[in-house]
Amino acid sequence: MEHKEPNIPAKFLSPYNPEEVEQKLYETWFKEGYFNPDECIRKGATKADAPVFSMVLPPPNVTGTLHMGHALMLTIEDIMTRYKRMCGFRTLWIPGTDHAAIATQSKVEGIIYKEEGKRRHDIGREELLRRVNEFAQASHDSIVNQTKRIGASLDWSREAYTLDEKRHEAVFEAFKRMYDDGLIYRKYRIVNWDPKGQTTISDDELIYTEGTGKFYTFKYSKDFPISIATTRPETKVGDVAVAVHPNDERYQKYINTEYDIDFAGEKIHIKIVGDEAVDPAFGTGAVGVTPAHSTVDWEIAERHNLPIVPVINEYAKMSVKSELLNGKKVSEARELVVTWLKEQNLLEKEETIPQNLATAERTGGVVEPLPKLQWWVAVNKPFVIKESTITGVKSGSTVTLKDLMRAAVASGDTEILPDRFEKVYEHWIGNLRDWCISRQIWFGHQIPAWYKLEPTTDNPQQTTGEIRISKTSPGEGWIQDEDTLDTWFSSGLWTFSTLGWPHATDDLRTYHPTSVLETGYDIIFFWVARMILMSTYLLGTTPFETVYFHGIVRSADGSKMSKSKGNVIDPLDMCNKYGTDAVRMSLIVGTGPGNDIRTSEDKIRAYKNFANKLWNITRFVLSSTENETLESTFDAYSTKDTELIARRDAFLKEITGEMEEFKYYLVSEKIYHYAWTEFADVILEESKTIFASGTDAEKKSRKQFLLSTLAVILKTLHPFTPFVTEEIWTSMPIENKKMLIVEKWPV
């Protein structure tokens, strides 16, 4: 039997098919210019003097493809953006990618080594950079396509890259100003050296894994008066002193005595010193001081003017005179020294203790503390801030970077959600030490420091120590520092480097500080703190008013998704299978800020059903309202419909309040229920009776109510499920309607 429903578009006769509409709609939004606030104003969709909402996209690393975490981030930020746009704000959401220095270079190096067996020095700086850039470009293109697939309403006309020319200019300016203010300096001291990546890394890039270690108690030699204890016997060939507490009665008498010892084939000279840092109750109450390979010992050495004796090289191998140890890997050397101690009958005790192993975040290499000449950002050095609009920090006052970072959050200029992370942030600031920003890799912003050459016969690269900060060579006889900057140095500038800084652009004036920063809580220190540092210092203002942290996306059983476990759900696969709207809903419903969320294919499937439900709700509404058009001035509602409108208004008020509080997990669920349980299951059912046996006035009233309520559902749902709502919107019998993306949020 043929089924005719002439008043509704034929597409509603079959189930909702996301594939057919998603790409088409995204392109239309883009072509119409609705992602760009200037275009919105030009087209009259936004008022020129409307309030501003701005946000930067945390730039994905150009190391590969998007994962579920990115999909979550894009969804939340797109909800914020679409909501504010519909509320009439001049809304800007800026896209971009991050060159991710070490992460990208080590990934490409890994591929080259696997395929060609070559290492970076076999290939050379220029060729490696060419290959990394090529990889980054391909990665970028795929990331951009995937981002569009999620429906992200980003203003692509303002797209940025942390390593492009404009950002390079910002990086130079930032470096120069900080150098001139004495906040960037070069110094020889202990760094975290990653032997695998062959570079320094910052304190934040260390990952501690819990394990056990051996704690050895021994004497350097039979006639040495004091026993010491250590977990790293191999470093003891670099010892220059034994430190004891100055008031320790056991050892006081030895202070300032000196000994020459042959230790495992190495001649060492030990002075006994008194230092307050030593805890008499721990171990033997005496510390073997190895200044070159321990930060604590380095500081003791500085206080007592002790020499520095490096014994481990950049490859984590011993570099000593001892034939027994020279050239051996650190782990081998440890065994050799222990064996030697046993043979010499010097080992007194061997205990197993819990111990943290520091590894490099990106390469997994075991980090060695080594002394190196590096560039640093001084966080505790006082300077005069010229201009500040930070609450509690006056222009012209003397502050430290740490003060600024603390003030931005403590003053409330930046609010962190959920607020428990404010404490985490404060605590981190308290422990913060100077930030090592130079990296011995090639992919990144090369440090704009030039050294004056003074070649000698031994060393044609000998420099005088004179330094110039310059974009280009200061002239003949200067060489540029070969190192590059920590990737977080450039991403720290992101909120304003994307808006044209260091130039005083309209964008910078209009959109900075940004309204919200939305990101994962795992980069609170790496990125959020560094952005606050850079913005407060360079612009005298906080970079964003609100920080909203989302959690980690986990698999259905709560474990982290990882390729090795094979439990990765690819967001794009899911979009293809169930539609982007379903993926977005599944990531949002029931996931509060800062909480990790579990996702599963079942959950995504459930929301595909929801998209289809909306589709069929529309089919019913359109077919039962026939040729009715929504009348904006209609007010002859029946008693029953007036009640329903009151309920609808209360509902709108409720969810609008929750949107303002970022409670998307609640709003999405509530609209879902309103649409399904209230509107479809109850209201549509009783409408059937009205249409069958009501008066004309009741029918007319109900038709208007159904149309207006469906419009309300589509509008409020649009930030969450932009595609299905926009697609339905095109068929709504409403005169002079705009695209849903720029329709007014109903209140």
Place this chain on the structure above:
RNA sequence: GGGCGGUUAGCUCAGUUGGUAGAGCAUCUCAUUGACGUUGAGAGGGUCAGAGGUUCAAGUCCUCUACCGCCCACCA
């Protein structure tokens, strides 16, 4: 060693300012070829981790305990 989060129906989680427990999925029963089976109606299922306290009243506030998870920390 510090700090933080979690512990509510079989599973995943809500529960706003304290007023005798909610949703989705799952399970079971029933219905229905007129919007939708990607459906509808209904049912079962929880001493809200444990103990103590405040209160007329506590998942909800306070204290302690247990387990799970995370973050921070240069004790050699």
